[in-house]
Amino acid sequence: MFRIQITTGGKVPIYRQVVDQIRSAIAGGVLAVGDPLPSVRGLASELVVNPNTIAKAYSSLVADGVVESQQGRGYFVTQHRQIYTKRERKRRLEETIAPLVAEAVTLGFGEDELIAEIRKRFAKMTNR
Amino acid sequence: MFRIQITTGGKVPIYRQVVDQIRSAIAGGVLAVGDPLPSVRGLASELVVNPNTIAKAYSSLVADGVVESQQGRGYFVTQHRQIYTKRERKRRLEETIAPLVAEAVTLGFGEDELIAEIRKRFAKMTNR
Amino acid sequence: MFRIQITTGGKVPIYRQVVDQIRSAIAGGVLAVGDPLPSVRGLASELVVNPNTIAKAYSSLVADGVVESQQGRGYFVTQHRQIYTKRERKRRLEETIAPLVAEAVTLGFGEDELIAEIRKRFAKMTNR
Amino acid sequence: MFRIQITTGGKVPIYRQVVDQIRSAIAGGVLAVGDPLPSVRGLASELVVNPNTIAKAYSSLVADGVVESQQGRGYFVTQHRQIYTKRERKRRLEETIAPLVAEAVTLGFGEDELIAEIRKRFAKMTNR
DNA sequence: GTGGTCTAGACCACG
DNA sequence: GTGGTCTAGACCACG
Numbered sequence: 216m217f218r219i220q221i222t223t224g225g226k227v228p229i230y231r232q233v234v235d236q237i238r239s240a241i242a243g244g245v246l247a248v249g250d251p252l253p254s255v256r257g258l259a260s261e262l263v264v265n266p267n268t269i270a271k272a273y274s275s276l277v278a279d280g281v282v283e284s285q286q287g288r289g290y291f292v293t294q295h296r297q298i299y300t301k302r303e304r305k306r307r308l309e310e311t312i313a314p315l316v317a318e319a320v321t322l323g324f325g326e327d328e329l330i331a332e333i334r335k336r337f338a339k340m341t342n343r
Numbered sequence: 344m345f346r347i348q349i350t351t352g353g354k355v356p357i358y359r360q361v362v363d364q365i366r367s368a369i370a371g372g373v374l375a376v377g378d379p380l381p382s383v384r385g386l387a388s389e390l391v392v393n394p395n396t397i398a399k400a401y402s403s404l405v406a407d408g409v410v411e412s413q414q415g416r417g418y419f420v421t422q423h424r425q426i427y428t429k430r431e432r433k434r435r436l437e438e439t440i441a442p443l444v445a446e447a448v449t450l451g452f453g454e455d456e457l458i459a460e461i462r463k464r465f466a467k468m469t470n471r
Numbered sequence: 472m473f474r475i476q477i478t479t480g481g482k483v484p485i486y487r488q489v490v491d492q493i494r495s496a497i498a499g500g501v502l503a504v505g506d507p508l509p510s511v512r513g514l515a516s517e518l519v520v521n522p523n524t525i526a527k528a529y530s531s532l533v534a535d536g537v538v539e540s541q542q543g544r545g546y547f548v549t550q551h552r553q554i555y556t557k558r559e560r561k562r563r564l565e566e567t568i569a570p571l572v573a574e575a576v577t578l579g580f581g582e583d584e585l586i587a588e589i590r591k592r593f594a595k596m597t598n599r
Numbered sequence: 600m601f602r603i604q605i606t607t608g609g610k611v612p613i614y615r616q617v618v619d620q621i622r623s624a625i626a627g628g629v630l631a632v633g634d635p636l637p638s639v640r641g642l643a644s645e646l647v648v649n650p651n652t653i654a655k656a657y658s659s660l661v662a663d664g665v666v667e668s669q670q671g672r673g674y675f676v677t678q679h680r681q682i683y684t685k686r687e688r689k690r691r692l693e694e695t696i697a698p699l700v701a702e703a704v705t706l707g708f709g710e711d712e713l714i715a716e717i718r719k720r721f722a723k724m725t726n727r
Numbered sequence: 728g729t730g731g732t733c734t735a736g737a738c739c740a741c742g
Numbered sequence: 743g744t745g746g747t748c749t750a751g752a753c754c755a756c757g
């Protein structure tokens with residue numbers, strides 16, 4: 216079953232977490248084309264956050280063409296198209312990796328430990 | 344020679360970029376224990392940013408125990424002590440990993456591709 | 472009710488006074504887990520100082536893990552986790568004790584007098 | 600024997616450490632009235648600090664009437680007089696204690712642990 | 728309304 | 743010359 220989980224108090228804003236997790240769910244096949252998203256109010260009350268926050272996340276997904284709004288029925292997953300060129304995707308990935316590796320080394324973790332933690336994170340994502 | 348480069352207009356704040364790059368330089372051995380950091384004012388004028396922004400970055404490095412400030416002399420790389428508990432270090436690593444994995448998946452990268460990129464990053468760091 | 476009071480013109484910086492008083496309030500139970508801190512702007516205008524000064528104080532409390540910032544909502548007292556290693560905690564305590572003892576001796580107080588005053592301070596904290 | 604020890608990288612400036620330790624030595628009887636202080640240059644080279652820093656510390660002691668300069672011979676301990684009223688001394692002590700106790704509690708130390716550390720600090724001072 | 732980042736600039740302490 | 747603190751004020755992101 217598809218569940219969104221957020222953490223508060225960290226640096227990542229709630230709406231970003233919602234966006235990222237829905238994208239991940241689509242990319243991972245947990246949400247298929249045509250599937251409905253949870254309702255804005257339902258999800259907001261479940262996560263105990265402001266409905267505006269969920270609405271903002273969904274709007275951002277609509278703007279990116281990942282989901283569409285059907286008047287009065289809710290939000291649904293659309294065909295997800297790759298937007299960036301391969302080169303651009305790689306550049307963005309490398310840009311994100313560099314600070315992570317620096318942080319991990321600062322915290323005293325080695326290459327293999329970091330990778331083990333990343334595999335755990337992936338496992339957690341697909342299990343959900 | 345050790346140079347810091349920043350990009351403005353993106354979502355990563357300037358002070359964060361400075362922190363990340365100095366951490367990378369230390370992790371990669373470009374900056375060794377006892378080495379001075381560029382002076383706050385010098386770096387600020389070189390990067391054309393406000394000295395307060397650099398001061399904020401340096402303070403954050405001091406809080407993590409990787410550099411220290413010597414009254415009236417400047418900032419220096421310290422002998423790296425582990426100051427956080429194992430639990431806290433793990434919490435921080437997970438907090439950093441979660442958004443990265445979400446971003447990678449959003450960009451269409453799978454687990455193995457991400458890990459390959461991370462290994463490349465480690466290799467690049469130690470080669471230099 | 473919880474009030475912060477500062478003095479200017481002394482050697483203790485304003486942001487330090489704010490940090491110390493909030494710590495005392497938490498240590499003494501005046502502020503409990505989950506309680507909000509005064510808003511940055513609200514406290515700044517109440518104390519007639521710049522909001523940046525309060526923000527600096529609050530950031531320092533976040534770094535020590537005693538409060539957390541919730542995006543767009545404010546700062547809240549967290550469940551207190553021990554984030555530093557035993558060695559680091561001891562190092563910090565010694566660093567704080569050394570100047571205190573020097574000051575006490577300079578003021579003409581002996582070991583037992585100082586300790587009596589410290590016990591009084593603890594008693595005052597828990598009584599409130 | 601009388602030895603001054605300083606730590607760099609902390610928040611307490613070097614000249615303050617020198618001043619405090621000399622005052623403590625006098626208060627503790629390690630330095631008696633008429634005893635000479637180490638020479639400015641000698642102490643500076645021993646501590647590997649700028650001679651101006653030592654000169655500044657000694658000037659501050661002269662200004663407070665704790666030591667006196669004898670032209671061409673050096674600095675000597677004079678009769679130390681209490682400057683503050685009892686009430687003022689106590690007020691200053693309490694002012695210093697409050698943040699220490701808050702810090703100790705934040706770090707997870709209890710009353711007895713803090714006091715044990717303070718006794719250790721006193722022991723270290725008199726042994727030296 | 729809440730915090731987060733940044734600039735421009737001042738004044739001071741320390742070495 | 744070096745960092746440390748603080749002000750005044752702007753603009754933006756988040757909820």
